[in-house]
Amino acid sequence: MATVLAEGAVYIALMADTSKIPPLDPLTERALASELFNLTWQYLDMPTRDGSQDAAMLHAVHSSCWHWRAVGGPEQHAIGEWLCSRVYAVLGDGALALLHAQQSLAICEQFQLQNFVPASAHEALARAYCLLDSHERAISHRNLAYHLAIDLPDDDDRAVIEHDLSTLPLPAQ
Numbered sequence: 555m556a557t558v559l560a561e562g563a564v565y566i567a568l569m570a571d572t573s574k575i576p577p578l579d580p581l582t583e584r585a586l587a588s589e590l591f592n593l594t595w596q597y598l599d600m601p602t603r604d605g606s607q608d609a610a611m612l613h614a615v616h617s618s619c620w621h622w623r624a625v626g627g628p629e630q631h632a633i634g635e636w637l638c639s640r641v642y643a644v645l646g647d648g649a650l651a652l653l654h655a656q657q658s659l660a661i662c663e664q665f666q667l668q669n670f671v672p673a674s675a676h677e678a679l680a681r682a683y684c685l686l687d688s689h690e691r692a693i694s695h696r697n698l699a700y701h702l703a704i705d706l707p708d709d710d711d712r713a714v715i716e717h718d719l720s721t722l723p724l725p726a727q
Contacts, residue, residue, distance in 0.1 A: 583621050583624055583625045584621075584626070586617075586621050587618050587621035587624075587625060587626065588618075590614045590615070590618035590621065591615075591618040591622070591634070593614045593618075594611055594614045594615040594618060594637060594641065597614065598611070598640065598644060608645060612645075615637055615638050615641045616638065618634055619634030619635060619638055628661050628664070628665035629667055629669075631661055632658045632662050632665075632675065633671060635654045635658035635661065635675075636658040636671075636674045638654035639651045639652075639655040639658060639678040640681070642654060642682075643681045643685060648683075648685030648686040651678070651681060651685060652679070652683070652685075652686065655675060658671075658674070658678055659672070659679060669706065669711065670703075670706055670708070670711040670714070672702055673699045676698040677695070677722075679691075679695040680693070680694075680696040684724060685723075689725060692722065692724060693724065696722055696724070699719055700715075702715075703716055
């Protein structure tokens with residue numbers, strides 16, 4: 555089952571038959587998803603990485619997203635897709651950053667997610683469009699993210715979104 559997204563992306567609701575993979579108990583899978591998410595951030599926070607660390611970061615982020623998909627809800631899955639987008643953006647792959655950002659936003663829209671998650675999805679779209687030199691689209695999604703961030707009830711969530719938006723590589727106007 556697939557849902558077609560704006561601009562031609564597709565959010566795959568069920569990517570493959572996983573029935574033959576033995577399930578982990580939910581607490582173990584949740585812990586694994588969380589630890590892999592945190593490991594991804596450890597790699598992202600490194601001032602420099604070598605190729606093997608970049609590869610490990612990619613494996614960690616996709617594994618985290620996979621496990622969150624199994625035991626989390628739509629919010630965790632949308633955040634997992636957002637983090638995949640961030641990793642690809644950091645690695646300079648605008649096309650894959652865009653794909654994962656679109657998937658994050660599609661999940662937000664499909665499940666009508668609130669809080670900071672839709673703002674983060676728009677931030678990821680803006681970042682991906684910056685890498686693809688589509689500055690008008692980047693500015694549009696940056697503005698949508700700011701608009702959503704303004705209404706966030708949590709000051710810390712708003713500050714994170716605003717900080718991320720301030721790091722977008724947009725040309726001076």
